[in-house]
Structures are given as structure tokens and as C-alpha cells.
Amino acid sequence: MRKHTKLLPARGMGLPLTFSLAVLLAGFYTLLCLWIQPNSLRSALSLFLAEPLLIVLNALPIGLLIVAFALLFANVFFSAALVGTLCGILSIANRIKIEVRNEPLFPRDLGLLKEATSAAGSYDIRFPWSAIAVVVISCALLVALGVFFRGRPLSPERPIWTRFLLRFLGAASTLGVLAGLIFTVYASNSLYNAFPVSNPYYVPSVFNELGFPYCFTHHFTTYTVDKPVGFSRAAAEAWDKGEQASGQGAPVNVIMVMNEAFSDVTDQPMFTYPAEENPLKNLHAIRESAHSVSGHVVVPGFAGGTANTEFDVLTGMQTNALSATTTSAFRAVNRNLDSLYRVFSADGYATSFLHPGDAWFYNRENVYDFFGAEEIEFAEDMQNLQYKGRWVTDDSLASLIEENFESAVSAGKPLFNYTTTIQNHMSYTTDKYGADYAYPPVQTSIPLSDEAKALLSVYIEGARDADAMLGRLTDYFAARSEPVMLVFLGDHLPYLGDNQLAYKELGINLTPEENGSAGFLKSYETPYVIWANDAAAQTLDWTATVAALDLPTDGxxxxxxxxxxxxxxxxxxxxxxxxxxxxQLRRTAYPVVQKETVVLPDGTVTTLDALDQSGQELLSKWRCWSYYKLKYKDIS
Structure with a gap:
């Protein structure tokens, strides 16, 4: 018989050489990922040399994947070709997403391939062809090497199925180690936040500086949305396809102003301001108007979390119910959502969002697009801004709201506007408005420490300006013949010192972490007032409409x-x-739901565990419906 021989026989490699090559190839692809990032490779490496742990954190996931597939395939080159191509594609996608949307690639984005494909045509995408070429060429070279070099069989004296089982167990163990690291080391926020970065709040910059592989792996455990118990996509779709009745509302202009850290803390009895000097004199006057309704909103966070309140108000979902770990609702948004914007847009309104801050902060530039806002303006888009210290003044922003309104009137459309202010943002140190700024003294009936006085004097100066903004807007819209409804609210209580220092000295007992305690809900309550000018009050039949709301007695x-x-x-x-x-849920069941605490329409405070079956089912429906909107509902 004629014997067949291989012209180019593959050569076997032992485990030591295989692992050594896995380390080298992991290093190569780590460098490739860093090079693909939309920043200088040199600047990234300079930080890595100063923080050597970043080298390990970036290379380790890649290395473990290469080892796992090398064991499975018995070929380190085939494994590296697969893993390297995957890393290259993800890095290129990260670069494109940062350049197009000013947001990096997160693991949750991998479930949105259909949405990403359909949206790609809306952007002018500049593909990094040199990076694509390097990924393709390196993959081809590794495949070629894999043809000629392969791993030596493990225990060649054993049967084939035994050898395959050993390879499979080795690969599974390696992937298990990686999974364990993802949920421990890579999940650590303290470690992630410990590395020095130029701007910890600008997520694309953090990705660029700490390395895409590390940051991407870290975010496997962040911004998650938990699937509610009993969720049924079919049931949620049925709820969502109920009767639609767009165009039934009155064409009243709606202006919503969420004022940074606006609160009525100075209404507490220990403050002794005379009426003419009261920091909230306009709020008090408007509350007494026959054309207003007021009360408090229970917001998601204490002393922070502005965007979470925006999310709750505009979507009707609850930040605190999305996940056991979610701290930023806006970071959990990555698709078009139902919101107030879409309701008003469907009725022919001009819609806008104004915020005199950075577009990237809280990813607002993308989220408001997902909400359906037509016009989105940040500080970089605004003209003639006025500053107090380094903050854009509320008065300056009031001018922009008025201009926005007049523009809509000129276009013949009613306006829905949501504005988030920034002036009274913390920190409340005495240099906030300049080293020589003279703050009016705090007037209280009880003694305060110098630190508490300083915090309160700076904060109350901002609250005074916020109240002046409210007064200016009501005066402006009161003089207009067009129907206008103004909604003014706070996003969260102010941060007044570590461990609630100023609150404690004032005798205000806030316990934001003690669910169900006396001070729990008070820790999250901020004032709101809804006011209508004469034209809007007449159009809406104000008295009867407000009565039909069936709001709780305290609002x-x-x-x-x-x-x-x-x-x-x-x-x-x-x-x-x-x-x-x-x-219906607010009116007939629970006007307040905050974490595990629930308030009934008669004011009774109880807990989720104490609700009957029908109550549990109502809240479950809310959670499941929210999950459907966040994960599945398609809105073109």
C-alpha cells in the first residue's frame, strides 16, 4: 500500500510554551486595545507605568480567555485569533461609540445589536480602517501559525474522550476563575475609583485613561436592571398596547423647572426670617394662589442624584426599583423610552430640555435623545450666560426659558420644556461665589457652630436665588395671554455637612438609610408647586381639575x-x-413608594412586606412594565 505523508506537519507545543505564548499574546492585544482607544497610547501608557496594577487588570481578562480557548482547542494561536478578534471588534465599537455619542461601550450594549444597526445610518461614522486592518491581519497570521503549531495532547496514553474532558474541564475552570474575578476584583468600586483620573465624572475619559479592557470588564456588574420576579414579556406587551388617545389634551404650554437642591428647609420653626426677608417668599405667595397646587415629591436620593429624579419624573419609572445595585438610572438607559416628551410631541408640541452644565454629565446628551426631546441645550450651546462664582445663575437660565417659550409661540406651537438648573449645586463653602462674597447672616432661634452657619448661609443664598427665579417666571407668564402651566420642584435635599451636620444642629432628624424610620421619608422630600396663569386656569377649568386629582391632603x-x-x-x-x-396607582393605592416604605392614600405608612396580595400585584405590575420598557419595547 502507498503511504500518505503530510507535506507540512504541525508541530506540537507543551503547556509551558503554550502558557508563555498566551501571556505574550494577551500583552499584544492589550496594547492593541489601548492603541485603538480615541486617545494617545503614550498618555495611557504613562499612567500604566505609574499604576502597574492597571497593566494586570487590563491584560488578565484577555489572557484568561486565551488560556481557556487554548485548552479547549488545543491550539493557542487559534484561541488568540478568536479572542483577539473579539477584543478588536469591541475596542473599535468603543471608539466609534465615543466619537459618535460621547459614551463608551458597556457590556449591556451587546444586547442592542439590532438597535445599533438601525441607528448607524443616522450618524456620520468614521471607521478606523488602520485599526480594522491590524485586527484582520493579526487574526490571519495567528490562524496561519495555528495550522503549523498546535498543543501537545494532554495524557496521550488516555482515550480521546478523556483528553477532551480534561481540556474541557481546564477551560471551564479558567472561565470560572475569570467569572469569579469579574464579581469580586473587577466589581470593586473602591478599586475602580482609587486610580487617579483627570475627571472621574466623565466616563469616556475614565475609559481612555484606565484602559478599555479593565473598564469594560468592571461594568459587567454596574448599571444593571434586575428582571422582576414573575415578569412576562407577553403580559407587559398587552398592558402597553392598551387604548391610545393622543390629541385629547388642552394645548397649554407646560414649563417644568427642576431646581438644584431646592428645598423648604428654612420653613422649619427654628428659622426666624421676617416675611419680607424670607428666602422663599415667592414660593409661599404662589402656594397661596388660587391657581396652584403644591406639596412634596419623594425623590430617589438624599443630597444627590439629580438625574435620577429627572428619570423618575419624566418616565414614571423608579430608579430605586431598577436594580439592587443601580445608582444612576441614566446609565441604565440605552434605548428609546416612553416619557412626557413623547406624549407632548404626539400632540404637536415643541419639546426642549435646558441644562447649563456639560452634555456628557450623567450621559444626558444621549438620554434626552432617548426620551424624545426635540431640542437639547447645554452650557456649550447657550449664549449670554451669566455666572455667580463658577455657576450659571438661575436668573440667566430663566431668560433662556423665556426665549425658548417665545420661540415656540413664534412657531405656532405649544411648548413642553424641562429645565434642570445648576446654580445651587454643592459644595456650600464660603468661597463658592467668590472669596469676598458677603452672605446674609442665617437667622435662627438656636445657636449653630461656625461650620453649620457657613454651610447654611451659602446654601440659603442659592435657595434665595432659586425663589427669585420662581417669582420671575410666574410674573413673566402671568403677563402672557397664552395658557401656561409652570411646575417648579427640587431634585433632592442639600448636602449640609458630613453626617447631616447642619441638619442635626438645627434639630432636623433625617435618617436616609433607616428604611421605615420617622426620618426616612423626610430625607427624600422636596417641595413642588404647580401654578397656572389665568389663561391656563380658564382653559383647564383649574379648580375642578385639581379637585379631580385626588391628591393626598398634604400633596x-x-x-x-x-x-x-x-x-x-x-x-x-x-x-x-x-x-x-x-x-390610578397613585390615586387608589400608593401615592408614595420609596424603597421598602409605602404610604397609603389615607397617610398610613407601611412596608412592602405588609401589603396584601392585590397590593403586591399592583407594584409587581409597575416593576414588570418598567422592565419591559427598558429592555424590550421598540420605539422608532
Missing amino acids: TISASFLGATVLELTGRGNETPWFQFLN
Whole structure:
């Protein structure tokens, strides 16, 4: 018989050489990922040399994947070709996403391939062809090497199935180690936040500086949305396809102003301001107006979390119910969502969002696009801004709201506007408005430490300016013939010192971490007032419409119900099944739901565990419906 021989026989490699090559190839692809990033490789490496742990954190996931597949395939080159191609594709996608949307690639984005493909045509994408070429060429070279060099069989004296089982167990063990690291070392926020970066709040910059492989792996455990128990996509789709009735509301202009850290803390009895000097004199006057309704909203966070309140108000979902770990609702948003913007847009409104801060902060530039806002303006887009210290003044922003309104009137459209201010943002140190700024003294009936006085004097100066903004806007819209409804609210209570220092000295007992305690809900309550000018009050039949809201006696509701309440006031409460459900939930069951604490319509405070079956089912429906919107609902 004629014998067949291989012209180019593959050569076997032992485990030591295989692992050594895995380390070298992991290093190569780590460098490639860093090179693909939209920043200088040299600047990234300079930080890595100063923080050598970053080298390990970036290379380790790549190395473990190469080892796992090398064991499975019995070929380190085939493994590296697969892993390297995957890393290259993800790095290129990260670069494109940063350049197009000013946001890096997160693991959760991998479930949105269909949405990403359909949206790609909306952007002018500049593909990094040199990076693509390097990824393709390196992959081809590794495949070629894998043809000629392969790993030596493990225990060649054993049967084939035994050898395959050993390879499989080795690969599974390696992947298990990687999974364990993802949920321990890579999940550590303290480690992630310990590395020095130029701007910890600008996520694309953090990715560029700490390395895409490390940051991407870290975010496997962040910004998650938990699947509620009992979730049924079919059931949620059925709820969402209920009767739609767009165009039924009155064409009233709606202006919503969420003022940074706005609170009525100075209404506490220990403050002794005379009426003419009261920091909130405009709020008090408007509360007494026959054309207003007021109370408090229970917001998601204490002393922070502005964007979470925006999310709750505009979508009707609850930040605190999304996940056991979610701290930023806006970072959990990566698809088009139902919101107040879409309801008003469907009724022919001009819609806008104004915020005199950075577009990238909280990823607002993308989220408001997902909400459906037509016009989105940040500080970089605004003209003639006025500053107090380094903060854009509330008065300056009031001018922009008025200009925005007049522009809509000129275009013949009613306006829905949501504005988030920034002036009274912390920190409340005496140099906030300049080293020589003279703050009016705090007037209280009890003695305070110098530190508490300083915090309060700076904060109250900002609250005074916020109240002046409220007064200016009501005066302006009161003089207009167009119907206008103004909604003014706070996003969270102010941060007044470590461990609630100023609150404690004032005798205000806040316990934001003690769910169900006396001071728990008070830790999250900020004031709101809804006011209508004469034209709007007449158009909406104000007295009867407000009475039909069936608000609690003290007007306290969760922030998630405020948007739906606004829709009901303008005659749009039934335009979508979602917001109709929210108004029914607020009216008939639970006006306040905050973490594990629930308030009944009669004011009784209870807990989730104490609710009967029907109550549990209502809240479950809210959670499941929210999950469907965040994960599955398609909105073109």
C-alpha cells in the first residue's frame, strides 16, 4: 500500500510554551486595545507605568480567555485569533461609540445589536480602517501559525474522550476563575475609583485613561436592571398596547423647572426670617394662589442624584426599583423610552430640555435623545450666560426659558420644556461665589457652630436665588395671554455637612438609610408647586381639575407620579395606558413608594412586606412594565 505523508506537519507545543505564548499574546492585544482607544497610547501608557496594577487588570481578562480557548482547542494561536478578534471588534465599537455619542461601550450594549444597526445610518461614522486592518491581519497570521503549531495532547496514553474532558474541564475552570474575578476584583468600586483620573465624572475619559479592557470588564456588574420576579414579556406587551388617545389634551404650554437642591428647609420653626426677608417668599405667595397646587415629591436620593429624579419624573419609572445595585438610572438607559416628551410631541408640541452644565454629565446628551426631546441645550450651546462664582445663575437660565417659550409661540406651537438648573449645586463653602462674597447672616432661634452657619448661609443664598427665579417666571407668564402651566420642584435635599451636620444642629432628624424610620421619608422630600396663569386656569377649568386629582391632603407623592399628574392636569392622563396606570396607582393605592416604605392614600405608612396580595400585584405590575420598557419595547 502507498503511504500518505503530510507535506507540512504541525508541530506540537507543551503547556509551558503554550502558557508563555498566551501571556505574550494577551500583552499584544492589550496594547492593541489601548492603541485603538480615541486617545494617545503614550498618555495611557504613562499612567500604566505609574499604576502597574492597571497593566494586570487590563491584560488578565484577555489572557484568561486565551488560556481557556487554548485548552479547549488545543491550539493557542487559534484561541488568540478568536479572542483577539473579539477584543478588536469591541475596542473599535468603543471608539466609534465615543466619537459618535460621547459614551463608551458597556457590556449591556451587546444586547442592542439590532438597535445599533438601525441607528448607524443616522450618524456620520468614521471607521478606523488602520485599526480594522491590524485586527484582520493579526487574526490571519495567528490562524496561519495555528495550522503549523498546535498543543501537545494532554495524557496521550488516555482515550480521546478523556483528553477532551480534561481540556474541557481546564477551560471551564479558567472561565470560572475569570467569572469569579469579574464579581469580586473587577466589581470593586473602591478599586475602580482609587486610580487617579483627570475627571472621574466623565466616563469616556475614565475609559481612555484606565484602559478599555479593565473598564469594560468592571461594568459587567454596574448599571444593571434586575428582571422582576414573575415578569412576562407577553403580559407587559398587552398592558402597553392598551387604548391610545393622543390629541385629547388642552394645548397649554407646560414649563417644568427642576431646581438644584431646592428645598423648604428654612420653613422649619427654628428659622426666624421676617416675611419680607424670607428666602422663599415667592414660593409661599404662589402656594397661596388660587391657581396652584403644591406639596412634596419623594425623590430617589438624599443630597444627590439629580438625574435620577429627572428619570423618575419624566418616565414614571423608579430608579430605586431598577436594580439592587443601580445608582444612576441614566446609565441604565440605552434605548428609546416612553416619557412626557413623547406624549407632548404626539400632540404637536415643541419639546426642549435646558441644562447649563456639560452634555456628557450623567450621559444626558444621549438620554434626552432617548426620551424624545426635540431640542437639547447645554452650557456649550447657550449664549449670554451669566455666572455667580463658577455657576450659571438661575436668573440667566430663566431668560433662556423665556426665549425658548417665545420661540415656540413664534412657531405656532405649544411648548413642553424641562429645565434642570445648576446654580445651587454643592459644595456650600464660603468661597463658592467668590472669596469676598458677603452672605446674609442665617437667622435662627438656636445657636449653630461656625461650620453649620457657613454651610447654611451659602446654601440659603442659592435657595434665595432659586425663589427669585420662581417669582420671575410666574410674573413673566402671568403677563402672557397664552395658557401656561409652570411646575417648579427640587431634585433632592442639600448636602449640609458630613453626617447631616447642619441638619442635626438645627434639630432636623433625617435618617436616609433607616428604611421605615420617622426620618426616612423626610430625607427624600422636596417641595413642588404647580401654578397656572389665568389663561391656563380658564382653559383647564383649574379648580375642578385639581379637585379631580385626588391628591393626598398634604400633596406628598413619589416623584415618579409627578409627570403623570402633570399630564392629567392638562387632560392627557388617559392618552397612554402607562401614564393612565400611574395615575390610578397613585390615586387608589400608593401615592408614595420609596424603597421598602409605602404610604397609603389615607397617610398610613407601611412596608412592602405588609401589603396584601392585590397590593403586591399592583407594584409587581409597575416593576414588570418598567422592565419591559427598558429592555424590550421598540420605539422608532
